Amino acid sequence: xxxxxxxxxxxxxxxxxxxxxxxxxxxxxxxxxxxxxxxxxxxxxxxxxxxxxxxxxxxxxxxxxxxxxxxxxxxxxxxxxxxxxxxxxxxxxxxxxxxxxxxxxxxxxxxxxxxxxxxxxxxxxxxxxxxxxxxxxxxxxxxxxxxxxxxxxxxxxxxxxxxxxx
Numbered sequence: 001x002x003x004x005x006x007x008x009x010x011x012x013x014x015x016x017x018x019x020x021x022x023x024x025x026x027x028x029x030x031x032x033x034x035x036x037x038x039x040x041x042x043x044x045x046x047x048x049x050x051x052x053x054x055x056x057x058x059x060x061x062x063x064x065x066x067x068x069x070x071x072x073x074x075x076x077x078x079x080x081x082x083x084x085x086x087x088x089x090x091x092x093x094x095x096x097x098x099x100x101x102x103x104x105x106x107x108x109x110x111x112x113x114x115x116x117x118x119x120x121x122x123x124x125x126x127x128x129x130x131x132x133x134x135x136x137x138x139x140x141x142x143x144x145x146x147x148x149x150x151x152x153x154x155x156x157x158x159x160x161x162x163x164x165x166x
Contacts, residue, residue, distance in 0.1 A: 063129035
């Protein structure tokens with residue numbers, strides 16, 4: 001084996017090297033199988049909001065979860081909560097080889113809805129890992145938008161005229 005720092009070769013007992021690698025592999029397995037903060041974050045659904053004149057549309061990516069394991073709630077004070085539980089079991093059984101892996105994970109994401117919406121007419125559909133929610137706007141919310149005319153200001157001419165006077 002070669003030492004990269006000083007480019008010298010040295011002998012490492014094969015048995016010690018194998019045991020050390022086995023220990024490192026074992027430690028990596030322990031730490032890799034413990035859910036980290038990033039793993040939990042990755043379970044939160046990514047949410048996209050879009051707005052039309054009539055409704056607010058929310059799309060959430062939630063792959064690998066069955067419809068019956070999803071829960072969508074809208075509170076009267078304007079918060080949307082999407083929660084669920086992911087259950088996965090993999091099992092292989094061939095001759096003298098058996099492998100089984102079970103993983104569970106729960107998630108919950110709550111987001112504010114800053115519009116005046118008619119929650120009683122909200123609809124949700126789940127297809128191919130995408131949750132789509134449509135919530136109609138109330139009549140009051142629909143009237144809140146006003147188009148403003150944009151006027152071009154002639155500030156450049158005034159600046160030139162002011163410069164000539166000086």
